[in-house]
Amino acid sequence: xxxxxxxxxxxxxxxxxxxxxxxxxxxxxxxxxxxxxxxxxxxxxxxxxxxxxxxxxxxxxxxxxxxxxxxxxxxxxxxxxxxxxxxxxxxxxxxxxxxxxxxxxxxxxxxxxxxxxxxxxxxxxxxxxxxxxxxxxxxxxxxxxxxxxxxxxxxxxxxxxxxxxxxxxxxxxxxxxxxxxxxxxxxxxxxxxxxxxxxxxxxxxxxxxxxxxxxxxxxxxx
Amino acid sequence: xxxxxxxxxxxxxxxxxxxxxxxxxxxxxxxxxxxxxxxxxxxxxxxxxxxxxxxxxxxxxxxxxxxxxxxxxxxxxxxxxxxxxxxxxxxxxxxxx
Numbered sequence: 103x104x105x106x107x108x109x110x111x112x113x114x115x116x117x118x119x120x121x122x123x124x125x126x127x128x129x130x131x132x133x134x135x136x137x138x139x140x141x142x143x144x145x146x147x148x149x150x151x152x153x154x155x156x157x158x159x160x161x162x163x164x165x166x167x168x169x170x171x172x173x174x175x176x177x178x179x180x181x182x183x184x185x186x187x188x189x190x191x192x193x194x195x196x197x198x199x200x201x202x203x204x205x206x207x208x209x210x211x212x213x214x215x216x217x218x219x220x221x222x223x224x225x226x227x228x229x230x231x232x233x234x235x236x237x238x239x240x241x242x243x244x245x246x247x248x249x250x251x252x253x254x255x256x257x258x259x260x261x262x263x264x265x266x267x268x269x270x271x272x273x274x275x276x277x278x279x280x281x282x283x284x285x286x287x288x289x290x291x292x293x294x295x296x297x298x299x300x301x302x303x304x305x306x307x308x309x310x311x312x313x314x315x316x317x318x319x320x321x322x323x324x
Numbered sequence: 325x326x327x328x329x330x331x332x333x334x335x336x337x338x339x340x341x342x343x344x345x346x347x348x349x350x351x352x353x354x355x356x357x358x359x360x361x362x363x364x365x366x367x368x369x370x371x372x373x374x375x376x377x378x379x380x381x382x383x384x385x386x387x388x389x390x391x392x393x394x395x396x397x398x399x400x401x402x403x404x405x406x407x408x409x410x411x412x413x414x415x416x417x418x419x420x421x
Contacts, residue, residue, distance in 0.1 A: 103337050111361075133334045166365050170344055177339050192364040196356025197349060201342045225359050232355045233343050323337055 103133075104323045105173055105183040107202035109225075112218040113189030116208040116244035118145035119280050120315075121186035126289035127316035128182050129157035136176035138185045140164045140194055145284060146186045152287025166194040173201045191221065199229055204322055205239040206270070211246055211255035216262075223267065238322060242315065243273035248307070270318045272311060279308035377405045 106124060108117045118141065125137045139146035139162045147162035154160060164172060169185075176183045185198050199205055205226050209219040219241065226239045241262055246255060255273075262269050274280065279290055286293055290312055294305040343352075356362070385393070397407035 103339055105342070128334070131334055166363065170349060174342070174344055177342070182334075182337070190364060191356075191359070191361040193353050193356055193361060194364070196352045196359075196361045199356075200348065200352035201344070203340060221359065225356060225361060228355045228359065229352055232351045233348060235343060320334075 103177065103182050104203040105177055105185065105201055106319065106323075107185045107187065107198045107205045108208065109187045109195055109199060109205055109222045110189065110207050110209065110215075110219050111191040111195070111221050112215055115189070115210055115215055115219065116274060116280075117141070117189065118149075118186050118284070119244070119274065120206060120208050120242065121146055121184050122149055122283055123274070123280070123290075123312040124316055124319060125158050125182075125184045126155055126283075126291075127312055128184075129155050130289060130291060133157065134181040135159070136161065136181045136183045138164055138169070138172060138176070138183065140169065140198065141186055141188045143188075149284045149287055152285070154287065155289050155292070164194075166192070166197060169194055169197050170201060173198070177201075195222075196225060196229065199226055199237065200233060202226075202237055202239075204319070205237060206319065207239065207241045208244045208274070209241055209258070211243050211252060211258050211273075213254070213258075216258055238268075240268035240270045240322060242270040245276040246273040248275045248277070268322070270315065270322075272314050272318070274315060275307075275311050277308040277311065278303035279305045280312075377403075381408065 108120045110117055121137060125135045129135045135158045137146055137150070137158055137160045139150075139160060144162060146160060150158075150160040150162075161172060173183055173185065185202075187195050187198055205222070207219050207222045209215045223239060223241070226237050230237050243255060243258070251259075259269060279293060282299070283290060283293065286299060290305060290309040293299045294309060299305070343349075393407065394404060397404045400407065402410070
């Protein structure tokens with residue numbers, strides 16, 4: 103089953119959010135998901151500490167030496183593997199990328215994110231060349247506006263497409279439910295069904311966004 | 325088409341072979357390093373580890389004997405504490421004979 107690696111050397115771009123949304127949505131559809139937390143901030147593990155849906159297992163505190171054997175073990179047993187990487191340029195990142203069936207590079211629609219995120223894209227391309235293996239990769243824009251696209255976002259989308267970069271549509275909109283899921287645990291569906299949860303935003307819209315995003319990712323895994 | 329229908333073929337996704345030999349990993353490391361993706365594993369704390377010998381004896385001996393003990397420990401490549409431990413073992417052995 104596929105190994106999805108979420109990579110960007112920049113912190114705070116939404117890597118862990120992507121990882122949680124993909125893990126929970128694939129699990130909701132019946133897949134067995136192994137989520138690997140390589141981030142020293144332990145965002146994924148902290149989310150898991152609050153409760154995880156059935157079908158997901160989380161491995162935390164993964165190091166450069168552990169990552170490849172762990173992916174190999176998890177990849178072989180019929181699971182979808184989602185790897186949430188640290189927000190720095192490290193050897194752990196390059197090793198995880200070498201094992202990927204799909205690398206997703208989250209980027210906020212800002213010039214700085216695009217510049218730093220492009221380092222991850224360049225790394226993937228160079229690893230493809232060095233290992234003689236195609237590593238599918240795509241960018242997803244994160245924390246975008248719900249109502250309309252900013253000028254910078256339109257420009258960035260145009261530039262990425264022009265450069266032949268695969269851009270995942272839809273983008274991940276800035277939704278409070280996406281942040282709140284780390285404080286709540288479980289998945290968006292559970293949050294929506296719990297009357298005590300109040301995110302100050304529309305959970306149904308967040309869920310719709312997460313599902314469309316997961317479908318778009320799935321299309322790339324076939 | 326709703327989400328579940330679109331994703332109904334999840335079980336059809338197959339694992340693909342991945343490069344995992346040490347040569348492949350070296351290659352991935354080299355490509356990464358050239359782009360600044362370097363080893364950032366936490367380093368071990370530098371310096372000498374604290375000794376497990378924490379008990380302090382307070383013997384006062386005659387100066388010439390003290391100097392001979394210190395010289396002998398140094399000649400054997402031992403600390404004075406290790407040398408005293410060896411003397412203790414020898415004493416026990418002798419006592420139990």
